[in-house]
Amino acid sequence: MPIKTDQLMAHLATINRFSTNEVGQNRLVYTSNWIKGQRQLIAWGHQAGMRATVDAYGTVYLDIAGSQAPDKIIATGSHMDTVVHGGPYDGLYGVLGGFQAICELIQVLGRPKKTLRLISFSEEEGSRFPATFSGSKHYCRVEDVAGIQDHAGIDFNKARQAAVAKLKEANVHTGLPSVPTTFTELHIEQGPRLINAHRQIGLVTSIVGQRRFTITVNGLSNHAGTTPMADRHDAFQIAVTLISRLRQLAASISRQLTFTVGEVHVWPNTSNVIPGKVTFSIDTRHVDAAVLNRFEVGIRNKAVDFSIPPISVTVNRWVADKPVQLDASLLQRNENLAAKLGLSYQKLASGAGHDSEIMSRVTPTTMIFVPSIGGISHAPQEKTSPSDLHNGVDLLRESLKQQAY
Amino acid sequence: MPIKTDQLMAHLATINRFSTNEVGQNRLVYTSNWIKGQRQLIAWGHQAGMRATVDAYGTVYLDIAGSQAPDKIIATGSHMDTVVHGGPYDGLYGVLGGFQAICELIQVLGRPKKTLRLISFSEEEGSRFPATFSGSKHYCRVEDVAGIQDHAGIDFNKARQAAVAKLKEANVHTGLPSVPTTFTELHIEQGPRLINAHRQIGLVTSIVGQRRFTITVNGLSNHAGTTPMADRHDAFQIAVTLISRLRQLAASISRQLTFTVGEVHVWPNTSNVIPGKVTFSIDTRHVDAAVLNRFEVGIRNKAVDFSIPPISVTVNRWVADKPVQLDASLLQRNENLAAKLGLSYQKLASGAGHDSEIMSRVTPTTMIFVPSIGGISHAPQEKTSPSDLHNGVDLLRESLKQQAY
Structure with missing residues (x-):
């Protein structure tokens, strides 16, 4: 299957350019850079013939309805927001890599039997408001946010409503889509294990538990x-x-x-x-x-x-x-596919939290990691080689194909 | 000698009222509250028959010329400016306490042999612009300020010229008066030693040296x-x-x-x-x-x-x-006067910087402290009892009398 290399790299560059003249990437939830990012994704989704939905938290869903079992939803994606002075790939790679994988499948194989869904969660990092994973928690009906402010004293819900209103100008559907049948998240490792072990792919067994306090x-x-x-x-x-x-x-x-x-x-x-x-x-x-x-x-x-x-x-x-165990069966299938593609891999636990942590509470969930050069992330120096970025998309595409076609 | 108790307290209250509806006192140099303060002082000086001079930095000098040795100048005073959210006495007490002492002397004893001078320095705190003691440094011909801005980007010299123009509307003399023969500064202690030791007066031996670093x-x-x-x-x-x-x-x-x-x-x-x-x-x-x-x-x-x-x-x-030693002979004379007045006292070093630090480079200089309740200063809670405020004025008045009459 041909890979549109330039499209992935060009898409990443386009959205990362919204933080031009800033130190690193700054797409904190509901800020103007973030709004530009979600709007750009909606525009690309429309161009690709996908149905765009925005929920009340500003998460964007791009669907290609399945021809035989449209209520079976094979989902992939990650989050649009970054930390302050973040890197170019944390979150965004899972969004645009997932979009790339789905576009390649549609272009070559046409309409899937099951629905394919790309999700760009509104917020995962907890970098603007004292709440994390608010996008996936809302989608999974786990928890909603209320009564919190950012450092400027701006209320979460006021910021949210203003930003979502901007997204709704883009001719989108609204509402909260149903929970998917499976969820696969593509992400950079954000640590040094894959790069040190010279592995191309990480298959994630579990996600560490984390607690945060203000003293x-x-x-x-x-x-x-x-x-x-x-x-x-x-x-x-x-x-x-x-x-x-x-x-x-x-x-x-x-x-x-x-x-x-x-x-x-x-x-x-x-x-x-x-x-x-x-x-x-x-x-x-x-x-x-x-x-x-x-x-x-x-x-x-x-x-x-x-x-x-x-x-x-x-x-x-x-x-x-809480610490989370991801789906063993999806991991086994991705291990087989990685071997078939000739990609070197290892299984590992994630030290970072991810939307998959929340998704795994409501649906079988798996994650695919690609190496981070120097193990650096949450910093402007965050880097992954283009070939590793494409390897991740290849494995994701084969996984989505196996599940949806 | 009769003490005009109400005049000191009324004068302090009048100038502190310019910061009504604010948190603490905010007479940052060249702001409207500061201009009101210096203008009010000039008006009171004129009412008392004193000659008012304003220099290019906005420092106000109120003189009663000596009848026998007008070129011998016995000066007292402190600064008009405050920190952000400052207290009612830091600086202002030395200005209005000095004014009170001179007024009492004139009323009871008439014209002095040597000139009496009350000085209200423009700026000491360094709270608006990144420069401290700019008023006394200018008066002492030590250093002038250039090329600095406040946090809003307003240039020091622009703000200075605009504010000084406002002071000149008050029918004042202009120019830079000559350096005095001696200088005595009355000030609150800004620390807990006098209040803890139950002393009414502090006689300042020296001012600590200070260094500041950014690591x-x-x-x-x-x-x-x-x-x-x-x-x-x-x-x-x-x-x-x-x-x-x-x-x-x-x-x-x-x-x-x-x-x-x-x-x-x-x-x-x-x-x-x-x-x-x-x-x-x-x-x-x-x-x-x-x-x-x-x-x-x-x-x-x-x-x-x-x-x-x-x-x-x-x-x-x-x-x-650098640490500064104040004048030992003036301190000895104040010690004798305090004993004569029946005021309890102790000698101490000042942990805070003061205009006296600059004045001591050009003329014999001494300081008189009064207790600070709780040792608090640079905060709205800064407080000294009225009786302690009056004790300081009493000692200052006797010192000025001994020197000028």
Whole structure:
């Protein structure tokens, strides 16, 4: 089957160009770059003769109805949003690689027996609002979002409604499509295992569980010059000690337990004023929920230990995603297809969360990884070779073909 | 000598009312609140029969010419500007307390032998533009400001000229008056030592030296879930360890050495991304320059120790103010006067910078502190009891009387 190499690379480049003159990719959910991305995808879907639907969260569905069993839906896709200063492939590769695979199938084989569906989820990263996977959670009827704001104080639902209104201008259907029969997500690995092992394909067995917390340390703001060291209640210095202890605790529980403090805010954040308040995030992940439980108990105990008046330390958990086993039968079929295509592969667990985590709760779900150069992701340097990008699309296309034709 | 209690409190209230409906006091240099403050002071000076002069930086000078030695100038005063969300007394108390002391002397004793001068410096805090003490530096012919902007991009000299034009409408003299024979600054302590020691007056021996640095830690940004802990170059975790070590180092060098990390920036500052870059400020102060030198060497050595590729740590020093010894003879005379007035006092070093730091370079200079309740300053909660405010004016008045009559 001929591969339209240039179309995939050109499509990736077109949407990544919306962040021109910025550092990396910035398609945070419901921003103008994000709206441009979803609008562009809808336009390409219309050109390819696909039926475009937008749901209330701004997820875009492009369908080719099946000729014999239209209610059997073979779905693929990923998310349109990125982190702040993200890379060119996280999320977008699964969207445009899936679109490429479906286009190739339609062009060569015509209409499928079962419905083929490309999904571009609205949001997965949790980088603008304190909520993750809001697109797939809405689609899977798992959970809806309410009462949260971004750092500028903009309400999630206000931003959502304004952005969805922009998508609806594109002559689309609206409503919440039904859950698919299977779901396959194509994604870059975002880690160094495939590239280090010289494998072309990763077949994902499971996804780690993750929890995210916001820790707030309240101290007392005061003058940096006139307040003796012994009289201070410096929220930032307390945060520094607390973070050191938590890092040691995480390492003592399990070497595979990740511990990341990625977001830090200090008030008033002025060089000559002792900080009165600090908030910081904790992102922690492991394949075993019991390990995550143990660390969470440790975090909560430390917060109590550090709360000596007038200091207070509070813990707010805002993500608690369980470890997930993906579908063994779909993985076995992809293993056979990879072998048939002559692609080297290995099975692995995903250290990153993915929409597949949510999808797997409602339908058999599998993931296909391609290598990340240097293991880098969530950064402008994120990179995968074009041949590896095409290998992933090849395997996905054969999988969709096997299921839908 | 009778004290016009109500006049001081009424004058403070009048100028603080210009920030009504704001959080704290906001008389940032050359803003409308600041212009109102300097104009009000000029009006009161004219009512008291004083000669008002405004210099090119907007500093206001109110003079009563001496009858016998008019070229001997006994000066007092402080600054009109505040920090953002500042308190009611930092700066303003020294201006209006000095005005009160001179008015009482004129009313009771008539014209002095030497000239009495009240100075209301334009700017000391460095809160609008990245420059501190610009008023006293201009008056002392130490340094002029050029090529700097505020956060809104407004040029210092443009803002200055517009504001000074407003002051000139008040029928004032213009030009740069000569440097005084002595200078005495009345100020709140901005720290807890007097209030904790139950002392009414602080006699300032010296002003601490201070240095400010920006430390930049460059690491490698990566995905928080897929990057094994052992493979990370997490700029924030490195900063946390470095800050812990520097805090220990500061404490080991001197318990009086202050160490404040007040301003912290993390890139990209997203919960699920390992930070690739962190900058943080260090503000450190001590009365002994040798101690500051030792700590600076420690900071620079630690930066080298922590720079293990791909990590780099750089140090940029952007403030280096030397410790200043104030005039011992003026302090001795104030000590005698305080004892005579029955005021409890202690000698202390100032942990905050003051216009006196600049004045002491060109003329014998002394400072009188009054207690700060809770040691709080640079905040709306800044407070001193009226009786303590009056005690400071009493001592200042007796000092000016001894020198000028």
